[in-house]
Amino acid sequence: MKTQVTDLFGMNVYTEKAVYVGDVDDVLLDIDGKKIESIAVGNLNPEIADPKGHRGYLIPYRIIKVIGDIIIIRHISSTFRKTGTEPRK
8 A cells, every 4th residue: 555645634534334533634654664653633523532632643554444535444442432422431
């Protein structure tokens, strides 16, 4: 999977269960390893994300499944609460 890093900015991020997570704000690079370490996702979906005072999430590159017109990541149910539920307190 090859793509330009700059092409990732602004892309929509969804889970493999078609749940919108947010948009790519930034990309963290591992210069020594010559690879992408993670993507910074902002504009979080308030229905599923519980940012706990943060403006976004860092999504490890290893959980990205597909990059195309959108980015699809593995759905990790412990990270994303179900749509329509109240945040945990």
